[in-house]
Amino acid sequence: MKNNKPTILVVNDDGITAPGIKALIEVMQQLGNVTVVAPDSPQSGMGHAITIGKPLRLDKVNLYEGVEMYKSSGTPVDCVKLAVNKIFKGKKPNLCVSGINHGLNNSINVIYSGTMSAAVEGCIEGIPSLGFSMDDYTWDADFEACKKYIKAICQQVMQKGLPIGVLLNVNFPNNSQPIKGIKICRQANAKWAEEFDERQDPYKRNYYWLTGVFQLNDKGEDADVWALNNHYASVVPVQFDMTAHHAINTLNDWDFNV
Amino acid sequence: MKNNKPTILVVNDDGITAPGIKALIEVMQQLGNVTVVAPDSPQSGMGHAITIGKPLRLDKVNLYEGVEMYKSSGTPVDCVKLAVNKIFKGKKPNLCVSGINHGLNNSINVIYSGTMSAAVEGCIEGIPSLGFSMDDYTWDADFEACKKYIKAICQQVMQKGLPIGVLLNVNFPNNSQPIKGIKICRQANAKWAEEFDERQDPYKRNYYWLTGVFQLNDKGEDADVWALNNHYASVVPVQFDMTAHHAINTLNDWDFNV
16 A cells, blocks of 8 residues: 555455456456455445344455455444444545446435445445446446446546545446446436235244335436436436435424424 | 224334334324334344345244234344235235434435335335334434324325335434424535444454444435434425436447447
8 A cells, every 4th residue: 555546445245255346356456456345245235234233343365466355244324433443543535436336226225225325324424436237136247347437437526526525336237238338317207016925934923024116206307217227337427415405495384293 | 804994004124023113103193093114133234235146034023012013033124024914915005104203314314224125115115105204213212202204294194195116215313302304405525434344253263243424424414314403304205216317428429349
C-alpha cells in the first residue's frame, strides 16, 4: 500500500469463495490496491441487515495473490462497517464495489439484495460505491464479458465522482448474446408474487420454502428491466434517502384531529 | 371475520411477545379485525432481509383474546409475505401496521429497521402500510401516550388512502414530556459512526460487537430528528423506489468509452 494507487474495498453477498467476487477482484487489481472483506458463507437476500444480537468474526485469509482479504461471519453490510472501522480505520477507501452477484439485482430486487445493501452502506459512509450483478445464478457463471464494462464504469466514477448520497446499481445480461452497451435507467416497477412451497417434516409439522414469480408492471424503455431484456447493461443511480418528498404536501393537508 | 370491519395485519421485529406489539394490537382492535404474524424471536436490525437458504415455520398461537395470531421463524419481511400468501391467501388486508418498535426508527435507521422493512413490504404488496416506533429501548416501555396518535393517523390513512408506493414512518418521543402534536417530516441526514467492541474468546480468538454513535448532519426543522427532539411525533412518507432520479441526466453525459 506504499504506492499512490487508489484503495478499493471489494465486498459481496455470495461469500468470499464465489467466482463473482474473484472476477471483480481481477478488474479492480487493474485500478488500484484491493482489500476484500466478504462473508464467510452465502448471504443472498440479507437486504440491509446488520448483526446486533451476536458478535462478529473477522479473520484474515489468503486466497488470491497480492490481495488483502478478510472473511467475516457478518452480513454484507457488517462487512462494510468492519472494513471501514477495523481495517481502513477511518481512512476511507477511494472506491467500494460489491459483487459480481450471481443473479440479477435489478428493479425491486435492490431492496432485498445483500450485494446492493453493501454498496448502499459504502455510500452512507461517503465512499463512491457501486454494486454489480449478472443474469446468471449458476456458480460457474462466466463474467468475462462484464469486465471491460465494470472497468470503464469505475474509471468514470473515480474521474468524475458521484453526486452526494448516490451510488450505482449495475446489472449485466446473460451470455446468450453480446452486451450491446450501457443504458442509464430507473428502477423498473415490479414485485415478487410469492408462492410458498409447503412441506411436512418427519415430525408432521409444516414448513415453507419461499419461492416466487417476478411480476413486471412496467413497459418503460427507460427502466432497467427493458435494458436487460434488450441485452444492454443497466446502470441505475440509487439513493438511500427513502423520503417520498412528493407526498409531504399531501400529508400536511390532513387533519389528524388528536 | 364475518362482520364488515376492516382487516388489519399487525407485524413487528421485536418478536411476538414484545409489549410494543401488544399496545399496537390494542389500538387496532378499535379499528378492525386484527391478524398478527410476528417473528418468534427478536429480529431488530434485520432490514429488508428475506429467508431463502432455509425453510420457514408458521405456527398459530393464542396470546390475546379475539386476535388471530401466528409466530414465524422468519424475518419481519418474511412475516408479511407469509401473511399475504398463506393467511390472507391473496385477499389483502385493508391495513398493515408494524411495531410499536422499542426504540426509534427515524432518519437513516429506516434502512436498518426490521419494523420499517415489514411496513415497506406491506406497501410493495399494495397494502396501506405504516411503521410505529418509540424512543424507549426498554422492554417495559410505556406506549400509552402514543395510542391516540396511532389511532388518529390510521383513521386518516383508511379514510384518505396513501399515494401509490408510499408508506408512513411514525416515531414517537419518549415519555419525559407530553407529545406536542404531529409533524410531517423528511428523513434527517445522519449516519452511525461504528465503534466495534473488540474482545477475545476463551480460545484466544478475537470477536467484535457492533456498537455505534448516531451522527446527525442535519439541523433542518423539517427533519424527523428535529421534530422528535422537540417532542413532536414525526411522520415521514417513505417510498421503496430507490432510484436517484435527479442523477440520471448527469450520468447520461458520461462517456463510458467501452
